[in-house]
Amino acid sequence: xxxxxxxxxxxxxxxxxxxxxxxxxxxxxxxxxxxxxxxxxxxxxxxxxxxxxxxxxxxxxxxxxxxxxxxxxxxxxxxxxxxxxxxxxxxxxxxxxxxxxxxxxxxxxxxxxxxxxxxxxxxxxxxxxxxxxxxxxxxxxxxxxxxxxxxxxxxxxxxxxxxxxxxxxxxxxxxxxxxxxxxxxxxxxxxxxxxxxxxxxxxxxxxxxxxxxxxxxxxxxxxxxxxxxxxxxxxxxxxxxxxxxxxxxxxxxxxxxxxxxxxxxxxxxxxxxxxxxxxxxxxxx
Amino acid sequence: xxxxxxxxxxxxxxxxxxxxxxxxxxxxxxxxxxxxxxxxxxxxxxxxxxxxxxxxxxxxxxxxxxxxxxxxxxxxxxxxxxxxxxxxxxxxxxxxxxxxxxxxxxxxxxxxxxxxxxxxxxxxxxxxxxxxxxxxxxxxxxxxxxxxxxxxxxxxxxxxxxxxxxxxxxxxxxxxxxxxxxxxxxxxxxxxxxxxxxxxxxxxxxxxxxxxxxxxxxxxxxxxxxxxxxxxxxxxxxxxxxxxxxxxxxxxxxxxxxxxxxxxxxxxxxxxxxxxxxxxxxxxxxxxxxxxxx
Numbered sequence: 061x062x063x064x065x066x067x068x069x070x071x072x073x074x075x076x077x078x079x080x081x082x083x084x085x086x087x088x089x090x091x092x093x094x095x096x097x098x099x100x101x102x103x104x105x106x107x108x109x110x111x112x113x114x115x116x117x118x119x120x121x122x123x124x125x126x127x128x129x130x131x132x133x134x135x136x137x138x139x140x141x142x143x144x145x146x147x148x149x150x151x152x153x154x155x156x157x158x159x160x161x162x163x164x165x166x167x168x169x170x171x172x173x174x175x176x177x178x179x180x181x182x183x184x185x186x187x188x189x190x191x192x193x194x195x196x197x198x199x200x201x202x203x204x205x206x207x208x209x210x211x212x213x214x215x216x217x218x219x220x221x222x223x224x225x226x227x228x229x230x231x232x233x234x235x236x237x238x239x240x241x242x243x244x245x246x247x248x249x250x251x252x253x254x255x256x257x258x259x260x261x262x263x264x265x266x267x268x269x270x271x272x273x274x275x276x277x278x279x280x281x282x283x284x285x286x287x288x289x290x291x292x293x294x295x296x297x298x299x300x301x302x303x304x305x306x307x308x309x310x311x312x313x314x315x316x317x318x319x320x321x322x323x324x325x326x327x328x329x330x331x332x333x334x335x336x337x338x339x340x341x342x343x344x345x
Numbered sequence: 346x347x348x349x350x351x352x353x354x355x356x357x358x359x360x361x362x363x364x365x366x367x368x369x370x371x372x373x374x375x376x377x378x379x380x381x382x383x384x385x386x387x388x389x390x391x392x393x394x395x396x397x398x399x400x401x402x403x404x405x406x407x408x409x410x411x412x413x414x415x416x417x418x419x420x421x422x423x424x425x426x427x428x429x430x431x432x433x434x435x436x437x438x439x440x441x442x443x444x445x446x447x448x449x450x451x452x453x454x455x456x457x458x459x460x461x462x463x464x465x466x467x468x469x470x471x472x473x474x475x476x477x478x479x480x481x482x483x484x485x486x487x488x489x490x491x492x493x494x495x496x497x498x499x500x501x502x503x504x505x506x507x508x509x510x511x512x513x514x515x516x517x518x519x520x521x522x523x524x525x526x527x528x529x530x531x532x533x534x535x536x537x538x539x540x541x542x543x544x545x546x547x548x549x550x551x552x553x554x555x556x557x558x559x560x561x562x563x564x565x566x567x568x569x570x571x572x573x574x575x576x577x578x579x580x581x582x583x584x585x586x587x588x589x590x591x592x593x594x595x596x597x598x599x600x601x602x603x604x605x606x607x608x609x610x611x612x613x614x615x616x617x618x619x620x621x622x623x624x625x626x627x628x629x630x631x632x633x634x635x636x637x638x639x
Contacts, residue, residue, distance in 0.1 A: 070443070073443040077440055077441070077445050077451050084457065084512075087469060088457075104475075104478045145365055146366065149367060156363075157356055158356075167375070173624075175621065178381070180601075180614075181597065181601045182378070182614070219366055221374070243351075249354050249355060250358055250362075279462075280463060281575055281594075284579075296462050296464040314469075314472070321465050325461070328456075328460040
């Protein structure tokens, strides 16, 4: 009796789970289908034949090649900077005597909940008035600062409280004795950091790296306010502009949508086994 | 002597490694917050020097009906998405807590939109919700009803954006609740079943109290994120129809970059920051009583 009931309920759970998955699979397949639909056929119907050249046409329809370049440079460079800074500061907070390290830690934890949108306007003012760049004088006047430049696009992504905080947790999980024996052999502190501890946190650093890459790659509001010229647009921004000017070319739009989502999707699939709740909710440990 | 130089080495390494990151954190997060507070008391158009105007920006905001509309829309969006979302996330987590064929793959599918940007998800849903070619509207027409103007009907635009945001964010919060569910001791549930407790009372009497802190964590972090909504409205509706989907971040953007009213935009940022501080203090209070979810 008990077994029969549990078999029935298992079947119900299974059906519900499949229905739920369909809510996610169908829209994703819809994107693929639309991206392969010929331009003269209505979207949302199975196309008479598949047009793979949509992918080429889409990237030719606007400066998507330029946007792709900008997105790749901004995301990769800011991820690299953020990783180096997070490892260095995370290690120092975990393993080295720092004055006020508790205060710094409290500040980082407090900043975890401050969304980047809140500082967007003052950060814009500050990047615009940065002294001695973009035609600015030493007082930060006269030019446009970092506005409309690739370094300007990287500004909010080069460091994050979450990255430092997570790296500190990862370094702290490693045994202290590792460094002590190297110290006996006369290794310098920087060598112990770079040569002994850091190779051991590479898998964990990958998570921080992917968070960083994703936040830069998917960012929209900052490129929107930072960019003046078409040459500096990123993929997310360029796609939005293209959509608002050609709102009916769904086949081309979906080709771009799929292309620009794939890098992050693939990264996610690679590391999803590391996505444990304790990492994602690290904020309040 | 040796011990002293050793201590000094450690200290110096600490300074060298920590200061670049700390400096940049101060520069791009802490100082801008202070700058926002300062600018909120000024009139500033990015060209002429800022002029001190006291509380005028705040007074003007409080008298501006668009501000109250945006505040209302933001609160509607946050409560709508999170209120429905938390219940749905618990139900879906309960579902994935069962033994299912292909459970891992299905879980990944639900989680996957999280990796896509809001721009991408917004474009996908704009296509799905299209009154002419979109599947939902076509289905309605097939049933003999007229086309549905999801994004241009003032009564439907915000619910549509809530649905789309819920669809994207569900997976992330579901996984946090699922981790908490997995930590609920199985023998406790089995003992209750032996005593004749049905599935509903087992959930409310045993499971829910044990996952309560994870649920609060999800509710507050989700709400905090929802308060910043911008991209969905910008891409899908441009804040319309008639301000129906304008949020606080949206009018902050408009004030700063269309009206060049940096002072007023900063005042909106300061008010948003106040809301974030209150909510995160709430989170901290809960966190003190909360055990790790994993």
